[in-house]
Amino acid sequence: MLNYQTPPPRLDPVFHALSDGARRSMLARLCEGPATVGELALPLPMSLPAVLQHLKVLEAGGLVSSRKEGRTRVCTLEPAALAAAGDWIGQRRAFWEGALHRLRAHLDEDARPAGPSAEEI
Amino acid sequence: MLNYQTPPPRLDPVFHALSDGARRSMLARLCEGPATVGELALPLPMSLPAVLQHLKVLEAGGLVSSRKEGRTRVCTLEPAALAAAGDWIGQRRAFWEGALHRLRAHLDEDARPAGPSAEEI
DNA sequence: CTGTTACTTAATCATATGCTTAACTATCAG
DNA sequence: CTGATAGTTAAGCATATGATTAAGTAACAG
Numbered sequence: 689m690l691n692y693q694t695p696p697p698r699l700d701p702v703f704h705a706l707s708d709g710a711r712r713s714m715l716a717r718l719c720e721g722p723a724t725v726g727e728l729a730l731p732l733p734m735s736l737p738a739v740l741q742h743l744k745v746l747e748a749g750g751l752v753s754s755r756k757e758g759r760t761r762v763c764t765l766e767p768a769a770l771a772a773a774g775d776w777i778g779q780r781r782a783f784w785e786g787a788l789h790r791l792r793a794h795l796d797e798d799a800r801p802a803g804p805s806a807e808e809i
Numbered sequence: 810m811l812n813y814q815t816p817p818p819r820l821d822p823v824f825h826a827l828s829d830g831a832r833r834s835m836l837a838r839l840c841e842g843p844a845t846v847g848e849l850a851l852p853l854p855m856s857l858p859a860v861l862q863h864l865k866v867l868e869a870g871g872l873v874s875s876r877k878e879g880r881t882r883v884c885t886l887e888p889a890a891l892a893a894a895g896d897w898i899g900q901r902r903a904f905w906e907g908a909l910h911r912l913r914a915h916l917d918e919d920a921r922p923a924g925p926s927a928e929e930i
Numbered sequence: 931c932t933g934t935t936a937c938t939t940a941a942t943c944a945t946a947t948g949c950t951t952a953a954c955t956a957t958c959a960g
Numbered sequence: 961c962t963g964a965t966a967g968t969t970a971a972g973c974a975t976a977t978g979a980t981t982a983a984g985t986a987a988c989a990g
Contacts, residue, residue: 699833703828780836859949862948881965882967882968
C-alpha cells in the first residue's frame with residue numbers, strides 16, 4: 689500500500705518560494721535549526737507582517753512548517769520539498785549531460801557555422 | 810548610496826523562471842537538444858506570444874540562449890544557471906543534514922539554552 | 931488587573947505576471 | 961511580385977506579489 693505521509697510536492701510553489709532572496713535567507717537560517725518568527729525577521733530589512741507573508745509562501749511551498757508555542761511561533765525546515773526541487777534539477781542535469789554526447793555527435797556530422805557551444809561546460 | 814557590483818550569479822530570476830510548469834516543460838524539451846520557438850510552443854496550450862514571454866523569462870534567468878537562423882529562432886539550454894540553482898539547494902541540503910546531527914545531539918542533552926557554535930559553518 | 935511582548939489580521943497600494951488579440955516584420959517558395 | 965511561414969511587437973486586462981501602516985489578539989511579567 690503506497691500512502692503518502694505528505695502530499696507529493698507541487699514544484700510551482702516550491703520554486704516560487706525559492707525565487708526571493710529574503711525567503712532563501714529565512715531557509716538558510718532554518719537550516720541551522722528551528723527559529724521563531726521574530727528570529728527570522730531580525731536580519732531582514734522589512735516589517736514583521738512582510739516576514740509573515742514570506743513565511744506563508746514558504747509554507748505554501750511545503751518548505752517550512754510552524755507551530756504555536758506560547759505566544760511565539762516556531763518554524764521548522766521541511767526538507768522534502770527542497771529535496772524535490774533539487775531532484776528535478778538533478779534529473780534535468782543528468783539529462784543534458786547525456787544530451788551533450790548526442791549534440792557532440794550531431795556537430796561532428798554537421799558543418800557548424802560559427803560560435804562556440806560545448807566547450808565551456 | 811552604495812553601488813554594488815554584480816554579486817555572484819543571481820538566483821532570484823533563475824528560480825523565478827523555474828517556478829512555472831510551462832517554462833519547466835520548455836527546459837525539459839531543450840534538454841533533448843536545441844529547438845525553435847515553434848517547436849517549444851507546439852505542446853503548450855497557449856498562444857505563441859505567451860511562449861515568447863516565457864522564453865524571455867528563461868533567458869533573463871540565464872537558463873536559455875537563442876539566436877536567429879533565417880526566419881526561425883533556435884533556443885539552446887544554458888546549463889550553468891541550472892547548475893547554480895541546483896548547487897544552492899545542494900548546499901542547503903548538506904547543511905540541513907549536518908544540522909540533523911546537531912539537533913539530535915541537542916535533544917540528547919536538552920538543557921542547552923542557545924548558542925550556535927560558529928565553528929562548524 | 932495592567933502593560934509588554936510577539937505575533938496576527940486588515941486595508942491599501944504599486945508593480946509584476948501571464949495571458950489574450952490584433953497588427954506588424956522578415957524570410958522563403960513559387 | 962504574391963502569398964505563406966515564423967516570429968515579433970503592442971495594447972489591454974485580470975490577477976498575483978511584495979511591501980506598507982494601523983489596529984487587534986494572545987500569552988506572560990509584575
